[in-house]
Amino acid sequence: MAWADLLPSWVSVEQWLARNWWQVSVPVFVLLCLWLLRRSRSGEPDRTELTMPAPLSRRAIAVGSLLVLIVGVAAVTLLLRFYGGGAPKDQLDAIRTAGTIVVGTGGAVALLLTARRQRSMELTLKHQEQVAADTSQDAAERRVTELYTKAVEQLGADNAMARVGALYALERLAESAPEQRDTVIEVVCAYLRMPYQAQDEEFVRERQARLAATSILHRHRSGVGSRIWETRQPVDLSGANLTDADLGGIRLVGGNLIDCDLEQADLGGANLTSGYLLYANLKGAYLDGAVLHRATLEHACLEDAELSGAVLVWASLRGAQLGGARWSGQTRWPRGLRALVRAASTEGVDGSYRIQAGWRVPMSLEVAADRD
Template sequence: MTASTAPSEPVPVLKWRWIAVAAVAVAAVTGVLLWSFLAWSGRPDAPVRIDAVKTAFGVGAGAGGVFALWLATRRQRTLELQLAETTRVAAVTERDLEERRVTELYTKAVEQLGSDKAPVRLGGLYALERLGQDNPKQRQMIVNVLCAYLRMPFMGPKTGLRGRTGAELGEDTDPELLVRLAAQELLKTHLSHDDPGHWPGMSVDLQRAVLVDFRLSGCTLAAADFSRARFVGAVHIRGSRFTRRTGFYGAEFTDIANFDRSVFDEGAFFSWAHFARSVRFTRIRSGGKFQFSHTVFAEGADFEGGEHEDLDLTDAQFPA
């Protein structure tokens, strides 16, 4: 990450020979005027000659004053250009230092995510979050890293964790699961439009990810792709808005799913998805095709109150 340096206006250089030429020119003009005035007067009177000399030297002094004023103006312009160049270089240097610092922090946080120790990986997650809070331009990249981490191979538990006590979970809970739950919570926090730390305009790619007790309620996203993801435990995506077409192609839902009051501006496709438990699509608004072709609803689906431009349930399977 390096800042580009735009070419600046070159500082003009005044050669001494031009100053000498200007001085000679002023002296020559003064001499010519003096000779002309003396020749024009045509009188040998001392007062007349003195007036002619005064007039000639006055004109020469005026010309010299104009030249001196031009030199002073040019010197001031040169100082201004030098100051502007110094300020520009300082700003570029400061940007370079800041971007270098951001790069170092990002690199260190990503390295922490590759640690074999869960606490170190957690530290990397929160370091990335802080980096995103302080640097809005890096937020999408950080969301991409969080999603990439969640897409990494993971067996996951057989059931969700919500509603289970600490004794039921036991002390041998997979530390990697805790890290992934933290990553999911960070996404939920910064995608929520009601959260003070909201990151607007983010896109997520969670294809083939294993997501446990996944929550994304009250969030606003741009592009989102959950194709072939496996949702373990209850899923709550209530009152969220997806501004671009959203993908759940071939996704597997092992527990209840709730999409109540969510908005899909450009539609969504759940083709070939599998819902093992009941799912609610109540009061959904879809501005594009809402596609469920070949989707399996093992315990049924509730579409009550939905507003759909094009609801496609071709070959969808419902319980008898």
Template sequence: MRRTHDERLRVMPWWLVLVGLLLAALLGWLVLDWLLDEADQATRADTRAALRIDAIRTGLTVVAGTGGGLALLLAARRQWISERAQRHQEAVAGQDQAHRERVQAHAEAVAEAGQRHQERQAEAAEHDAAERRLTELYTRAVELLGNDKAAVRLGGLHALERLGQDNPAQRPTIVAVLCAYLRMPPPDDDARETEVRRTAQRVLTRHLRADDESWWPGVRLDLSGARLDGFDAGGCTLVDADLTGAVCAGTTSFAGATVRGRLALGAVFEAAVFDDLAGDAEILLDGARFTGPASFDRADVGGGLSCRRASFARVSFRGATFHRPASFDGTRFGGSTSFREAVFHSGLSMEHAEFAGYVGFRQARFADMALFRWTEFTGETWFERARFEGAANFGRARFGGRVSFEDATLSRRPLVDQARAVAAVPHVWPAGTTVERLDDEWLVLLDR
């Protein structure tokens, strides 16, 4: 078993020292006796005397050497004891120092933990106070927004705006409140309420422009079923905006807007401007109704466009670019319609669509399939210098006015099965198109 430094030292008994001295004396006596016997064997008296003297000297030397050895052993033991005591003292001092350090570290850890606890309590108290203050401000602003007086409601709008500007975490809630306010039905013929609602619209759009310091990123508009008046989102960045079922009076503008995610616009528009709109959003105009002019000139639609069963009074898509499939199935175009220089990089479908007035596809480019089956063209229809790089299908279409494909480029002969055109005006058909007279009023186009 290994001994430790703090093991108690054993005291040397007195008899052990006495035994050592007796052994030394006995050893000296034995040596002296042996040497004297050897000296007595000498024949001459003088020689014998000299040898006895040498024997006595040698015996005393042995006794003295043995005693010196014992003294040296005792001195070595004292040195060992002294060194052991010093090591013990050093070990005890080290243990004391380590203990003091542990106590100090523990005291510091306890103090630091107490400090952190106090800081957390202070932060929690500060956070609770801030949250209470925000809640009070928010509640007060909402109460102002629900006041009967228009001026007070305007103050509530600006209070909410200020609250959102100073507290980014509250912006989604504030935007949701403003959108809910616009979704509420307004009183009839109240000019003051109209001004309040226009202000709410401006508060929303003011923070949707990414190039402005007051931009609120990530804001989503839910204006489904809202009543809007002159809604201007021009230059805004819109993410997942929903205007489904909204009624938009005046001119609604998305000119120069950047759209992401999903843009649902199945609303009623008095007039609309989408010029230079860009982005990869999926744009849904299904069921939308435009009672006045609409313009999509130079729009760059990166996502899909669905405009099924929509209604346009007068619309222009001049220079627009569609990167994904575009569908106008069942859509009615009531007045002049222009797709001049439009580019369809993916498929275009206008099946069962109705064009009540002039429609122009001059210099339009169809990079993929273009479907015009069962489409009714009541007025003049122009495909001059248009480029059809994929299949084109006009099966069962009806042309009630003049049709011109002059200088149009087609990669293959279009399908025109049973399409009809009025016989009273001249037409310019693609090369190789078979045209026969059906009766006095109509011509029929055949795939042969």
């Protein structure tokens, strides 16, 4: 008995596939899904997303053409050997099927090449977009650097108006580049920390520049909304001359104001929680409603200051000068200090209190919360 006689006829195979095609397609589909699921869980990046496909070499083209030819010859040979021994109709069907296999193989190769070309075009476009984005970002960073460098150079100019323009240029830079806001705030504070003396006409010009710096700091560290510049580090205004500054409602939580001159400054409603104001000059300052919770005010000068409604709970006031300061029943003092202040104060006709001149907080005072 010939080997071909043991095999089912081509017609019967074709009929079986027509009736039971799902028994073949379903397992293949399930295996493909499992493979894709495993690949997605592996967490490994798709290499096609990272590298451009290499160009096809002449050897690859020759090998691919040879493989297609081999598939066609093998299909014709096998089909004629196993199914071409019968009637001429069976031989014709075998040849037709072999031709279909060859055409299908060629079509699959053509589809693969088309997909490869499409993929190459997509990767090229993505690469061009990435290059354009990187170029745009580099240009923006260079522009920011140039503007920042020029503005800082202008801050050292002899012309006061050039310094004012430099400060507002820095403000505009921080508005357009939020990542530079910490740096701009540090530069503005550094400018305010520079030595400042009242001398002739230069004093008037320099004061205008410092008013501009103070207004920038106040504008973006008070209020609510998008105008607020949140910074990672507390501001450093140690030793700065902020006499008569308008800082009402400013937020300087944890700020360093050691030895800062705030004489006659408006700090109404300011948030100075946990601030450091050792040896700070707050003589005649307006602190109505200011929050000084846990602030360090040791040896600070608060003579003639307005403290109505100020919150001084847990504040450290040892050695602070409070002579002439005005306070009210809404002022929240640290526990133990309220009684001493009341004893050293005289009550006015409006119900407020005025501390006697020259009075200083004892150094032995223990800080505690006011729970009255």
